[in-house]
């Protein structure tokens with residue numbers, strides 16, 4: 001029987017699952033993913049986590065609690081940095097996550113929690129992959145072959161994201177679990193919104209109460225950070241007077257500059273988790289940048305475990321109504337002045 005490796009469907013799942021799923025599967029393991037976030041994951045997470053943790057961390061605990069009795073090994077890497085020669089790291093909660101999990105949840109199976117730090121040394125991902133494979137009794141060419149296939153899968157995934165395919169659909173397409181369902185096409189959207197924030201908030205439809213789907217139903221085109229071509233996103237770094245230290249915070253700010261300066265949108269929505277330390281700063285910076293760029297309308301959507309569908313919908317509808325009125329006002333002004 002194949003060894004089962006558990007992968008929680010939360011946090012870095014939305015960006016790196018295609019790589020690790022392919023890598024472990026090619027090495028002959030069965031990868032078991034937790035269910036999409038639901039009421040049970042939330043309840044388990046709230047029960048197992050310290051009170052002042054942010055919502056995504058609670059949800060992650062819930063996914064681990066759901067998986068722990070179904071797998072032989074849990075893959076809970078310690079995410080430190082994914083950028084070469086950079087001082088940018090993941091937020092402290094990511095850095096301490098395996099320790100938080102060990103101290104909060106009882107009855108855990110074996111855990112693989114190797115440090116993912118791609119900032120230093122030669123071929124860090126290659127060396128990390130071999131180290132992890134070695135722990136699972138896999139060596140040699142089989143590991144090299146799995147690594148190359150995993151890299152290819154990850155590149156395909158990035159290409160899907162750049163083609164505006166939502167993350168979960170792109171993941172299904174790459175790992176071959178389901179056919180790529182066509183992303184919702186909006187015939188002629190009259191409003192374009194940049195929906196920015198951490199991928200685990202933007203793409204987890206339970207946490208954000210189906211935000212992307214609702215926008216599509218309202219005929220609004222949502223643009224996310226993952227849709228920005230990587231080189232264009234990278235180039236926006238020069239607009240930041242100072243590195244913000246945290247990986248996803250920098251990424252959100254780079255996307256903010258891109259959508260404000262290069263790819264016109266009608267408004268900016270920052271999706272944030274209540275209690276997120278890094279976002280306290282990011283939210284203010286985004287607000288200031290929006291004002292500086294022709295007073296582009298800006299909305300903060302703060303999510304926590306009590307967030308309800310009606311609340312999010314009402315705020316988005318009011319924001320979009322304001323954008324449409326604003327545009328109409330501008331058109332009336334133009335026609336008045338002839």
Ligand code: SF4
Nearest residue numbers: 054091093273276277
């Ligand atoms: S960046 Fe914010 S939302 Fe994400 S894990 Fe850290 S504190 Fe939580």
